[in-house]
Amino acid sequence: MKEKEIICGFSKLTKDQKLNHISTYFENPADFISELKSYYHDDPDKQKIFDEFSENTVSNFFFPFGISPNFVIDGKVYHVPMVIEESSVVAAASKSAKFWSDKGGFHTEIISTTKIGQVHFIWHGNIEKLRTLMPDLKDRMIERTSSITANMIERGGGIVDIELVDMTDKIDGYYQLKATFETVDSMGANFINSCLEEFAAELREFFSESPYFKEEERVCEVIMSILSNYTPDCVVKTWVECDIDQLEGIDEDLSGEQFAWKFEKAVQIATVDVHRATTHNKGIFNGIDAIALATGNDFRAIEACGHTYAARDGQYRSLTEVTVENGKFRYTLTVPLALGTVGGLTTLHPLAKKSLELLGNPGATELMRISATVGLANNFGAIKSLVTKGIQKGHMKMHLLNILNQLGATEDEKEKAKVHFEEEKVSYNAVATLIENLRSPSKTEKAVYAGK
Numbered sequence: 332m333k334e335k336e337i338i339c340g341f342s343k344l345t346k347d348q349k350l351n352h353i354s355t356y357f358e359n360p361a362d363f364i365s366e367l368k369s370y371y372h373d374d375p376d377k378q379k380i381f382d383e384f385s386e387n388t389v390s391n392f393f394f395p396f397g398i399s400p401n402f403v404i405d406g407k408v409y410h411v412p413m414v415i416e417e418s419s420v421v422a423a424a425s426k427s428a429k430f431w432s433d434k435g436g437f438h439t440e441i442i443s444t445t446k447i448g449q450v451h452f453i454w455h456g457n458i459e460k461l462r463t464l465m466p467d468l469k470d471r472m473i474e475r476t477s478s479i480t481a482n483m484i485e486r487g488g489g490i491v492d493i494e495l496v497d498m499t500d501k502i503d504g505y506y507q508l509k510a511t512f513e514t515v516d517s518m519g520a521n522f523i524n525s526c527l528e529e530f531a532a533e534l535r536e537f538f539s540e541s542p543y544f545k546e547e548e549r550v551c552e553v554i555m556s557i558l559s560n561y562t563p564d565c566v567v568k569t570w571v572e573c574d575i576d577q578l579e580g581i582d583e584d585l586s587g588e589q590f591a592w593k594f595e596k597a598v599q600i601a602t603v604d605v606h607r608a609t610t611h612n613k614g615i616f617n618g619i620d621a622i623a624l625a626t627g628n629d630f631r632a633i634e635a636c637g638h639t640y641a642a643r644d645g646q647y648r649s650l651t652e653v654t655v656e657n658g659k660f661r662y663t664l665t666v667p668l669a670l671g672t673v674g675g676l677t678t679l680h681p682l683a684k685k686s687l688e689l690l691g692n693p694g695a696t697e698l699m700r701i702s703a704t705v706g707l708a709n710n711f712g713a714i715k716s717l718v719t720k721g722i723q724k725g726h727m728k729m730h731l732l733n734i735l736n737q738l739g740a741t742e743d744e745k746e747k748a749k750v751h752f753e754e755e756k757v758s759y760n761a762v763a764t765l766i767e768n769l770r771s772p773s774k775t776e777k778a779v780y781a782g783k
């Protein structure tokens with residue numbers, strides 16, 4: 332492959348020119364171009380939609396869009412769209428959904444729905460004077476943003492509060508305006524950021540114009556204005572519960588009580604051990620990210636927030652809690668989820684629109700309930716496997732198809748391999764050997780004969 336050099340003006344090139352340029356780094360440029368073009372949408376108008384989501388786009392990167400059926404959430408049935416590349420995730424969610432569907436399903440509660448934005452500024456002056464003037468400043472900021480907030484207020488949202496936070500013990504002269512917003516069914520990033528930039532402009536004017544400040548107090552250096560992806564007050568709780576007797580038969584080697592005990596220990600371990608907690612929570616986000624992607628939500632924001640929340644008492648811990656008491660098993664996930672069902676990609680991506688339609692066009696709080704539930708379902712499935720037969724058995728069965736595809740197996744070979752691995756342990760080598768055997772039995776037989 333040729334050495335990479337700095338490319339000037341790449342963004343100004345047409346899509347074909349970009350593709351041609353990048354193709355020169357490949358052994359076979361024509362093959363690269365044809366491979367990438369094979370993923371273009373047949374309909375140029377639809378392709379344009381995807382091209383315009385981002386910059387410098389040269390093709391589409393496909394991910395599987397699957398359905399996890401039979402979620403009973405607060406008594407309502409959902410078939411949940413999930414976009415994820417990892418095998419076993421949709422299967423695990425579906426199995427958990429089915430398992431809980433005849434045990435009362437999942438129950439949810441919205442704890443809170445507000446989001447935070449901050450204007451970070453440096454100022455050297457009399458804080459008591461500023462505190463006294465805060466109500467006036469707040470009114471001015473609310474007035475200044477009235478054209479931005481009008482629609483949101485009509486939909487039941489808007490600015491909830493603006494507080495002054497003194498951070499001077501951390502950084503000399505550092506203060507924040509910490510604003511709380513209700514953004515109803517939108518994730519609200521643009522709305523919040525637009526309000527914050529107006530607050531910042533008002534703040535500067537306030538300091539420079541107000542007669543109450545001395546000359547040296549008139550300078551306010553706004554460092555930045557941005558929403559916080561940490562939303563500990565936009566939280567949903569989801570749980571399942573059943574009699575321990577109902578766990579009987581969940582595993583052939585464990586009684587219901589033994590299963591509940593092992594499950595409880597696994598969750599306790601994820602509460603006290605940071606290495607296990609990270610993997611445990613990753614399993615929760617397998618489900619949450621998949622539905623976030625399917626509905627056009629920002630999974631990076633959701634993940635960042637969830638992990639911070641998991642560390643809110645100073646140590647990173649499991650986001651789930653289990654209780655096994657008085658013959659009852661109860662498993663709960665509490666997670667912050669700043670989601671939207673209007674605006675942004677949720678209304679632009681054609682498949683996000685279909686996902687939301689399949690879910691019955693939920694509002695943001697309903698989507699919070701569904702998403703958290705899918706996270707809990709995935710985590711329940713993972714822990715159930717881990718404390719019983721281990722995850723590799725099921726995982727490798729699902730992974731079998733990936734290995735077969737890597738080996739270029741035909742449909743007939745895939746069918747034979749599926750039957751063969753009903754009983755055998757799946758590994759890359761075992762699958763490769765089987766395929767080799769199927770393709771040239773005599774060669775393998777000879778190798779076996781020669782003791783290789």
Ligand code: MEV
Pocket residue numbers: 417610611612613614615617710713714717722
């Ligand atoms: C794999 O994607 C997720 C798990 O590792 C989660 C867990 O260990 O709890 C199975």
